[in-house]
Amino acid sequence: MAFSPVQGRKETTFNRVVDERTRNLQRPSSDLVSANQVDPKADLARERTSATFPSRELAALMQGGEEELKLRERIADAVRTEPVFSKKGKYFMERSELYRTTLEKYLALPRLVRKMGEKSPIAVGRIIRELIDEPGGLDLHLGMFIPTIQGQGDAEQRKYWLPKCARLQCVGTYAQTELGHGTYIRGLETTATYDAEKEEFIIHSPTLTSTKWWPGGMGKTATHAIVMARLLTKGKDHGPHAFVVQIRRNEDHQAMPGVVVGDMGPKMGYNAVDNGFLRFDHVRISRRAMLMKHSIVESDGSYQPPPVAKASYGTMVFVRSDIVMNAALYMKKAVTIATRYNLVRRQSNPGSKNSGQGTSTPELELQVIDYQHSQRTLFPILAKAFAFHCTSDFMRRMYFKYEKLSRATGDFSSLPELHATSSGLKAYCSWATKDAIELCRLSCGGQGFMAVSGFGSTFGNYAPNATYEGDNNVLCLQTARYLLKVARAAAELAACRRGISGAESSEVAPTHATSGSARYLLEGSGGVELGSRLGRAVGLRHIGELLRAYAHASRRQVLELARRAGTSKPDHAISVDMVAWIKAAKAHCEYVVLLNFADSVSDVKSRVSASTAVVLDRLVALHALATMEDRMADFIEDGYLAAEQAAAVRAEVLSLLTELRPDAAALVDSFALDDYFLNSALGAHDGDVYQRLFDEVQDAPFNASHVPPGYAELLHARLVKGAVRSKL
Amino acid sequence: MAFSPVQGRKETTFNRVVDERTRNLQRPSSDLVSANQVDPKADLARERTSATFPSRELAALMQGGEEELKLRERIADAVRTEPVFSKKGKYFMERSELYRTTLEKYLALPRLVRKMGEKSPIAVGRIIRELIDEPGGLDLHLGMFIPTIQGQGDAEQRKYWLPKCARLQCVGTYAQTELGHGTYIRGLETTATYDAEKEEFIIHSPTLTSTKWWPGGMGKTATHAIVMARLLTKGKDHGPHAFVVQIRRNEDHQAMPGVVVGDMGPKMGYNAVDNGFLRFDHVRISRRAMLMKHSIVESDGSYQPPPVAKASYGTMVFVRSDIVMNAALYMKKAVTIATRYNLVRRQSNPGSKNSGQGTSTPELELQVIDYQHSQRTLFPILAKAFAFHCTSDFMRRMYFKYEKLSRATGDFSSLPELHATSSGLKAYCSWATKDAIELCRLSCGGQGFMAVSGFGSTFGNYAPNATYEGDNNVLCLQTARYLLKVARAAAELAACRRGISGAESSEVAPTHATSGSARYLLEGSGGVELGSRLGRAVGLRHIGELLRAYAHASRRQVLELARRAGTSKPDHAISVDMVAWIKAAKAHCEYVVLLNFADSVSDVKSRVSASTAVVLDRLVALHALATMEDRMADFIEDGYLAAEQAAAVRAEVLSLLTELRPDAAALVDSFALDDYFLNSALGAHDGDVYQRLFDEVQDAPFNASHVPPGYAELLHARLVKGAVRSKL
Structure with a gap:
C-alpha cells in the first residue's frame, strides 16, 4: 500500500495506522524537498x-585467539535463535516481567549449554550469562x-x-x-547464640539496624x-561467622517461623534482582548449619x-578482578554504542557556506x-577499555600466581600487595x-536518554x-x-643504606617493598627528581618516559603524605589526610593500569600485523596522554612537567x-560485541539507527491504546468541549 | 502483641507477619548484645x-523574606493535606500509574490555588508545581x-x-x-507548503528523519x-516557522487524518511525561494556523x-535562567538528602581501640x-547550591533589565552578551x-541506590x-x-590605544566589550600578568584576589585561543580548538558564578546577623577554593599560583x-525544602532513616505476594523436591 493521500483514506484504529506507516516509511516520498538525506x-x-x-585480527587477540572468538560467535548465534533468550521489548517491561523473563533465561541456560555440546560447558555458561547481560534472582x-x-x-556440608x-532444590x-x-563487618549486629543443651544456634536480629539488607534474590526468590x-558461645x-539458614519453606515458599523477609522495592537499576531484607526472631538452626571448614x-x-585468618581474602581478590573485567566489558559496551551513533549521526555544519541567516x-x-x-x-574511553581489558588480565594472572604459591608453599606474603592493588583497581x-x-x-544527545x-x-x-x-x-x-x-619501608631501607640505625620497624618487610607493583615508590626517593624529558629529550609518546611521569606523580603524593604522617598510626595518618590519600591511591592505580596496558601491548606487538601494532601504540599513547591532560596539575605542580610540555601534551592528544x-568503527x-548483547537501537552493527528507533518505539506499552492512562476520568469531558472545529 | 517466641507462634500469611513485625521493631529486645545502638x-x-x-534567618533571606518563606510553608502544608497530591508509593509506581497520578495532581492544582486564596495565585501555582516535583503530560x-x-x-490568534x-479544551x-x-534548527525537514488556491498549508514529513521526536505530552496527551x-510559498x-496543528480529535482522541503519532516509550527518567513522535502525510491546515505575530x-x-530577527532570543534567555534556578533547587535537594543521611549514618571507626582483629x-x-x-x-556542593541560587537571581535581573530596555528603547545591544552568558551558565x-x-x-552508599x-x-x-x-x-x-x-575587540582596542590602525573591524563594538560580564578579558591583556598574591600578600580567603585569579585563569585561556585563531573565521577557529574553547567557556562561567556569589553575599551581609555573615563568607571561600583545587592546573600552569600556594589552597579547603x-545540618x-518535596527515606527533616527505610519497603509491589512473579511455572516444582528437611 502506497503512502496514500489524505482525502481518500479511511480512518483506522491508531495501531493500524502506525503499522501501515511504519511499513511505508522507507519509501522515499516523491515530493522530497530536503537535500540532507x-x-x-x-x-x-x-x-x-x-x-x-x-579489526578481526585485533578481535581475535582480545578474545585469546580465533578459536575463542569463533566460539563466542557460535554462542551468540545460538542464544539469538532461542526464543526464551529474546530481549524483544525488554526496555518496556515492568519490573515483574523483567524479573520473570530474566529468571526464565537463567533456567533455560543449562539446557542450551548441553545442546551446544561445546568442550567447556562452564565457559559457555559464563559467556551466555554475559550475553544475557541482566543480573537476576539467581545471581547470588x-x-x-x-x-x-x-x-x-x-566435606560433609559440601556433599x-x-x-x-545444582538441582535448584534450594x-x-x-x-x-x-x-x-555496611563496610564495617565487625559492626554487624545479628547474633548466633549457641545453645549447648539443644545443640542449636539461635539466630536473632536484636535491633532494627540489624535487619539484613540488600542480599540479591532474597526479596522473593531464595529459600536459603x-x-x-x-x-x-560460652559467653x-x-x-x-557464616550460617546456612532456611528462610522460606520448600513446600509453599512461605517464610519460615520467626523469619520476616521481603523485597526492598525498585532501585536505580538492577531491577531483575529482588534485593531483600531479613529479620530473625530467635530462629533455631542445628549446630551443623554453621559452615565449619575454617572455624x-x-x-x-x-x-x-x-587456622589462617586471612585465607578468605584470596576470594575477594578474585571477585575484584572480575569487577575489573566487567569494567572493561561495560566500557566497551558504552563506547561501542556511542561511537557507532556518533559515526552516523549528523548534526549542523559549522563550515557550511550559508552559516548566516539563510x-x-x-x-x-x-x-x-x-x-x-x-x-x-x-x-x-575506547583506549581505556583496552587498558582495563589488559589490567583485568594482569589481575587474573597475579591472583593465580598467588593461589598456586600459597597452596603449594603456604606462602601468603604477596597477599598484602595483592589485596591492596586489587582494592584500588x-x-x-x-x-x-x-x-x-x-x-x-x-x-x-537526547537519543541516549531513551530506554x-x-x-x-x-x-x-x-x-x-x-x-x-x-x-x-x-x-x-x-x-x-x-x-x-x-613508603615507610622505603624510608627504612634508605636509612639503612645510609647507615642510620634505630629506624622504627615497618609493617612491610623492606625486601617485599622492593618487589610488587609499588616498588617504584623506592626508586625516586633517594635523590632529587629530575624534570620529565617528555617532548624534550624524547618524544611525547615515549612509553618509558610516560611511565616515569606517572610513577613520579604517584610517588610524589605518597611520599609527601608519608612524610606528613610522621610516625603516627596508619589509621590516624590516613584519616587526617583522607582526601589526599584517596587521590594518591588513584594515582597509584593509574600508574598500574598504564604499566599493564603498555606491557601487554609490548608483549603482543610481535604477534600482530604491523598496522595493528601501530594502532595499539596509538591507543597506549592516547590513554597515557589524555589521562595526563585530565589531571595535569599532578604533573606540573612541582615542575616535573613545564608549561610548554603541558601544552605539547594537549596538542599531541589532538594529533592522536x-x-x-x-579507525573508530574498526x-x-x-x-x-554482538548486537544481542548490546541491545541498543543506537549501537547495532549495521548503523541503521533511525529506522530502528522508529520501529522499536511502536511497541512501547503506551501505544497499546490510543488514549493515555486515566483519559476517561481525567481528560475526556474537558476535551470534548473543545470539539467545535477551529475557525482559524 | 509482643515479639513472641518462635515455638508458640502460629504461622500467619507473609503480609501479616510483616505488619506485626513492623509494629514491633521499635521495641528494644531484652537480649540485646550489641553496644552500637x-x-x-x-x-x-x-x-x-x-x-x-x-538557619531560619538564612532561609528567609534565600526565599526573599520571612513572608515569602511563610507563604511557602503554608503552601507545603496545604499540598501535604490534600490526598490527590500524596506521593505515597510514588517510587513503586509503574509508568502508567506515575503518568496518571501526576496528571491528576496538575489537574487538581488550580482548585487548590483558588482554595488557598493567596494574593498571587500564579506564584502559588508555580510553587505547587515545584513541590510536586514531577514533570507531567501537561508540562509542554x-x-x-x-x-x-x-x-x-x-491578537486574533491569541484571543x-x-x-x-486555559479551560483545557485543547x-x-x-x-x-x-x-x-536536534540543535541545528536549519536542518529541520518538515515542510509547510502554502496552497494559495485553497488558502491552506500542507504539512508534510518527507523522510523518516523528519519525524517529530521528543515533544513532551505528545505521546498520548496532546490534541494540538x-x-x-x-x-x-511561491516556490x-x-x-x-511555527504552525498550530491539531493532531488528535477532541471527540475521541483518535489521531487526525494523515497524522501518525505515538509515545516514545520509557526513558532514563522523566517517565510521567509522554514524549512522543509525530508524522504528517500531507495534512492540510488553514492559512491562519501559522502564528503570525512576526512573520x-x-x-x-x-x-x-x-521585523527583528533576534527578538525571540529573549525567551531563550528567560528559559535558561529558569534552568539555572532549577540547577540550584536540585543541587539543594540532593545535598539536603545526602547531608542529613551522612550526619546520622554511622560507619566504622578508624580511631577505635580494637581496630585489629577483635x-x-x-x-x-x-x-x-x-x-x-x-x-x-x-x-x-552545599556552597555551590548557594552560588547557583545567586547566579539565577543575577540572570533574572539581567534578563528583566534587557527586557525593559529593549521594550522601551528598542535597544537590543546587550542581547549578544545576555545570550552568550546565559548559554554558558x-x-x-x-x-x-x-x-x-x-x-x-x-x-x-548502597542506600542511595534504593528508589x-x-x-x-x-x-x-x-x-x-x-x-x-x-x-x-x-x-x-x-x-x-x-x-x-x-577578545578580538579587546585586541583592536589595545591596537587602537597603541595607535596602530588598520586592525580588522571586529564583530563586537570595542565599547561594548568594556561593559558586560566579559570585560575582565580586557584588563590583563595589556601588560605582563603578575603572579597571585593569594596566601602571600593577602589571605587565602581574600575575595578580590580570588576573583582576580579566576579572571586570570579564564582570560589566559581565551586570549591564548584568540591568538591561535589569528584572523580565521570564528566557526573555523572554534572547530579546530573545540575542546579548549569549551574549557575556556566553562572557566568564564566559573568566574561569573563566583562573581555573582561574592557580590550577593557582600550585598546581604549588612542585613543579617554577624554569625550568619561569617558562615556566608565561609561558603564563598569554600566555593572559590574547592573549585580552584578541582581545576588547579588552570591556575598553576603559567605560574600564576606557585606550588606552595596550591598546597596552601588545599589546606585551607580542609580548614573550611x-x-x-x-553548621552542616543548619x-x-x-x-x-519540605519533606513533601524531598520525598526521601534518607533525607527527611527528623533523621529517622532506618525506621523509614524499613517501613517504606514493606509496601513494595513484590511484597503483595509471598512468591515471586513466575513462581508457579518456573520454581515451584523444583523447590518442592528439596522439601526433605535438612539433616544438617
Missing part, C-alpha cells in the same frame, strides 16, 4: 572500509551461595548442599550487610541464605578459630564524530566505567559496582594503607585523535 | 543545636504551547487559543526536534501541537519576514560526615548539578537538563564565540570543612 547504514559501512588495520545463588559453601563448608544447589543468597552496617552473624563473642563449634560449645535548503550535516569534542570524549576501574557510561550517553538506547539500564545496572564488594573510597584507603607501609579517527568492531 | 533522630537534633548561626502545554501562542500569535488552553505541545535533527516546519523556502503569509502566498563488642561507629572525604564531597550549572546529584547519591532514597528519580528527571534547550557543549561554543569576539562542620535546613 542521510543513509546511516552506508555511512557506517564506509567507515569500516577506511580502517587502517584488520550462583555467585555467592554456592562458592561460599564450596569455600567455607566442610549435602552442593547437589541440592535457592540461596548471601546475607551480610545490615540496614545499619548464608547469614553472617556474630557467633556467641564469648567470636565475631561474624568449628563443638557440641559442647567450645570454639576452634580458623533560506536555502540545508546542506548535508557533519558526522558528529568529526567534532573534536566527540573524539575527545569517546577515543580516550576495583575502585578506580569501576568509577571510571560508571563515568564513561554516562559520558557516552551524553555524547548521544531503547540501552544507556539507562547499562548505567543503572553498572552503578552498584562503585558500592558493592567494598565502597570505592574505603577500598582506596586500603590501597593507601599499603602505600604508606611501603586525528590519527585514530579513520576499533569498536574489535571488541566483538 | 544508634538513634538517628537524636543525632540530627543534636546537630541542629550545634549550629553557629540561625503550560511551558511551551501557551507561551509560544502568547509570544508569536497575533482564539488562549481561553481554550492540550498542546511543541514539536521542533526531529528524529534526525505547535509544529516547526519549513515554510514554502521559496523561508526556513522554519505573515498573505492569502496570495506572499511572505512578510519578521572479638569484643563493637563501639559506637563514627558519623559518616566526620570522614574528611564525606565533607569534601558534600560541603562544596545553563551548560555549566546543569552539568555541575547532574554531577552533584550523582556524587550525593554515592555519598549515601525510596529519591536519588534515582532525581537524577533521571534532572539529566535531560544537560541536553534540552540546547546541548551543553553546543551552548558552551556559543559562549566561546562571544568570548572570541570580545572543619569550620563548616558544626545549612541544609536553610534551604527550607
